[in-house]
Amino acid sequence: MRAFITAKDKVLNNIKRIASRYFKKLFFYKDAQFQWANTSTVVLQIRPIFAPIMLAEIPFFSYAFLLAAGSALLLGISKAGIKGIAALIVTGLALVYGAKNSTGIMMPFSLVEIYWPFPIIKDT
Amino acid sequence: MAVSYYQRHVKWVYIKKLLPWMVFGVLLGVLGGNAISEKTFTYSMVVIIIGSTFMMYYWEQQKTQKVPSHWSFSGLMGVLAGFTTMVGNLAGAFANIYFLAMRLPKNEFIGTAAWLFFIINVFKVPFHVLVWETINWSSLKISATLLPFVVLGFVLGVQIVKKIENDNYRKLILLFTALGGVAILFK
Numbered sequence: 001m002r003a004f005i006t007a008k009d010k011v012l013n014n015i016k017r018i019a020s021r022y023f024k025k026l027f028f029y030k031d032a033q034f035q036w037a038n039t040s041t042v043v044l045q046i047r048p049i050f051a052p053i054m055l056a057e058i059p060f061f062s063y064a065f066l067l068a069a070g071s072a073l074l075l076g077i078s079k080a081g082i083k084g085i086a087a088l089i090v091t092g093l094a095l096v097y098g099a100k101n102s103t104g105i106m107m108p109f110s111l112v113e114i115y116w117p118f119p120i121i122k123d124t
Numbered sequence: 125m126a127v128s129y130y131q132r133h134v135k136w137v138y139i140k141k142l143l144p145w146m147v148f149g150v151l152l153g154v155l156g157g158n159a160i161s162e163k164t165f166t167y168s169m170v171v172i173i174i175g176s177t178f179m180m181y182y183w184e185q186q187k188t189q190k191v192p193s194h195w196s197f198s199g200l201m202g203v204l205a206g207f208t209t210m211v212g213n214l215a216g217a218f219a220n221i222y223f224l225a226m227r228l229p230k231n232e233f234i235g236t237a238a239w240l241f242f243i244i245n246v247f248k249v250p251f252h253v254l255v256w257e258t259i260n261w262s263s264l265k266i267s268a269t270l271l272p273f274v275v276l277g278f279v280l281g282v283q284i285v286k287k288i289e290n291d292n293y294r295k296l297i298l299l300f301t302a303l304g305g306v307a308i309l310f311k
Contacts, residue, residue, distance in 0.1 A: 068266075068270060069270065069273045070273075071270075072270035072271075072273035072274045072277065073273045073274070073276060073277035073280070074277060075270075075273075075274050075277060076273065076274040076275060076276060076277020076278035076279070076280065076281055077277045077278070077280055077281035077284060078277075078281070079274070079277070079278050079281065080277075080278050080280075080281025080282045080284070082281055082284060086213070086214055086216060087173050087176050087177055087180075087212075087214055090169070090173060090212050090213055090214055091173055094166070094169060097266065098162065098166075099162070099165050099166040099168075099169040100157065100162060100165050100166075100256065100258055101258055101263065103210075103211070103212065103213055103252070103256075103258055104252050104256065104258025104259040104260070104263040105258075105263045105266050105267050105270070106213050106267075107213075107245070107248065107249065107252055107258075107259055107267075108259075108264070108267045109267065109274060110213055110241075110245045111242070111245050111246065111249075
């Protein structure tokens, strides 16, 4: 017995099909799929918003990038004078980019020391 | 910039004393880091992270912060600080002990430490670029990508630093750091 499809269902299906096609085109890589990433996390490859400056191996929306962004956020917090989180930042970046690479990524930020009138001794 | 603000508080005599040791430590780190494999480098970093964490914890538990005043202790701290800043960007745990040993007043402590780290960080750059090749276009692109988060973190930090009253969060951070250090091994 054929399933009865109403005109309304047809319209809705078409809308879904077109929307998903454009959504995929806009946000996802052509070969969007779950991949086993370096950080042992399941990563959905999504088109990075900053495609020109983002490395392909760390997709913008991934656990790995979230960890890196979180570490960067902590780095900013430490620059404001919260002490004792330097080791956590180094750990986070090392988990994402590897131990040696992370030292180079962190260097430009180490060179900038912002003055803030809460002079707490920081870990450098 | 902290370095310019605290310039008047800098005690150059302490920088001159510690800098050669730190430079030696950095060079050891450069040579060591270049000679060993990525895996061994990772292990070294984990040891530094966990070692620094325990040192920070131990230091905070101490009621009286007495440190040896012998020059060899300062030298050892300088070499360790140089090595750890090269391998893990974590010189603070050791360098701060040196400055505490010198019994510097607070502003002199901050000013001298800020200038020392600034000099040593500038000194490290050529080694990162030319020897380790860890600073390159790819790493700069990643740093640029992370920059908005650092700025956001700074804005958040400014709000947080006004509110934080107790030091309980420090123990939690130390625990997370130690766990993270172990997690690197299983990466």
